[in-house]
């Protein structure tokens with residue numbers, strides 16, 4: 001039987017199959033989800049807050065618990081959309097705001113001297129790397145490049161896990 005998921009704050013509803021994960025609902029609604037780890041429960045880029053219907057989701061698995069422990073914005077309503085399967089009705093989810101570092105399409109160099117138009121987030125920990133409105137300097141760009149590199153290394157080292 002299909003299940004209806006409500007997405008806040010946009011207020012739309014999406015139908016997905018029972019046992020599909022929440023990522024399916026996000027992608028069905030054309031929400032761009034970076035899926036930095038490829039849906040393996042290792043990053044924060046599919047992190048959502050479940051504002052209703054937590055009981056209608058599959059229980060947290062070990063990997064999800066471990067990953068949520070390092071996400072700085074995680075709270076008791078947090079789930080990783082790629083890991084949470086929908087088994088009941090009444091689920092409402094909210095996507096945290098901000099742009100993940102790897103979502104930046106421009107060459108990072110082009111951002112020098114501009115102001116961040118939204119928070120730039122770390123794709124593994126969701127830590128805010130640059131706050132909205134902050135002037136992006138060369139040293140910030142160098143830090144972002146180093147961060148990109150360490151994320152790449154982290155994901156390739158944990159590929160087999």
Ligand code: FES
Pocket residue numbers: 034035036037038039040041042043044045046047080081082083
């Ligand atoms: S896509 Fe990485 S944890 Fe879900």
